[in-house]
Amino acid sequence: MVQDLFVSGIPYAEKALRTILVYMLVLVLLRVAGKRELAQLNTFDLVVTLLLSNVVQNAIIGSDVSVSGAAFGAAVLVGVNAVVVRLTARYERISKLLEGTATVLARNGRWLPAANGWHGMRPEDLEVAIRRQGGDGVADTALVTLEPGGTLVVSLNRKDQAADKSDIHALQEAIAELRRALAVSDET
Known part of the structure; x- marks a missing residue:
C-alpha cells in the first residue's frame, strides 16, 4: 500500500510526454474556442471548463495514481506553462500564434x-x-x-x-x- 503512494505506475518520461501533449491540446482547444471563453464565463462555459479538466486527467496520469507521479506531472505542467509564458512574452510571433x-x-x-x-x-x-x-x-x-x-x-x-x-x-x-x-x- 505505501509503495503505491510513491512508485509511479508509468515511466516518468511517458508521464512528461503525456502532460506536455495534453497541455498543448488544451491550449489549442481554448485558442480555437476563442477569447470569449476567457472574457465572460457564463454558466455553460464554467461547466465546460470544470469538465475539461476531468476529461483530460486520465490522459495525463494514465494508470498512475501515485503521489510521486502526481507531483511529477504537476511539476512538468507548471514548468511547461512557465516556458510557454516566457516564450510568448519574448517573441511576438509566438504570442500571436498562441494568444491571437x-x-x-x-x-x-x-x-x-x-x-x-x-x-x-x-x-x-x-x-x-x-x-x-x-x-x-x-x-x-x-x-x-x-x-x-x-x-x-x-x-x-x-x-x-x-x-x-x-x-x-x-x-x-x-x-x-x-x-x-x-x-x-x-x-x-
Missing part, C-alpha cells in the same frame, strides 16, 4: 456585428462592460476591443471620459491663476 490579437468589437459608437457574432458576445454583456468603465452605452465609445487574454477594453469618446489626475491638476492650475488675477485686480 485584439479584436475590435465596436468603433465610433457602433457595434461591429460580424466581430461580436463570431466571438459569441452578447450585447447585454458588452453594455455592462461599457457601464463598468464609465460609459452609458456603445454610443459613448470610441473603441471597444476584446484583448487576446479575454479582457474587454473600452475607450470612451473624449467628451464622455471621466476626469483623470491631469484634468484635475489643470483645473487646479486654472483656479490658482484666476485667484492670482482676482488678487491683482483687488489691489488696483
Whole structure:
C-alpha cells in the first residue's frame, strides 16, 4: 500500500510526454474556442471548463495514481506553462500564434456585428462592460476591443471620459491663476 503512494505506475518520461501533449491540446482547444471563453464565463462555459479538466486527467496520469507521479506531472505542467509564458512574452510571433490579437468589437459608437457574432458576445454583456468603465452605452465609445487574454477594453469618446489626475491638476492650475488675477485686480 505505501509503495503505491510513491512508485509511479508509468515511466516518468511517458508521464512528461503525456502532460506536455495534453497541455498543448488544451491550449489549442481554448485558442480555437476563442477569447470569449476567457472574457465572460457564463454558466455553460464554467461547466465546460470544470469538465475539461476531468476529461483530460486520465490522459495525463494514465494508470498512475501515485503521489510521486502526481507531483511529477504537476511539476512538468507548471514548468511547461512557465516556458510557454516566457516564450510568448519574448517573441511576438509566438504570442500571436498562441494568444491571437485584439479584436475590435465596436468603433465610433457602433457595434461591429460580424466581430461580436463570431466571438459569441452578447450585447447585454458588452453594455455592462461599457457601464463598468464609465460609459452609458456603445454610443459613448470610441473603441471597444476584446484583448487576446479575454479582457474587454473600452475607450470612451473624449467628451464622455471621466476626469483623470491631469484634468484635475489643470483645473487646479486654472483656479490658482484666476485667484492670482482676482488678487491683482483687488489691489488696483
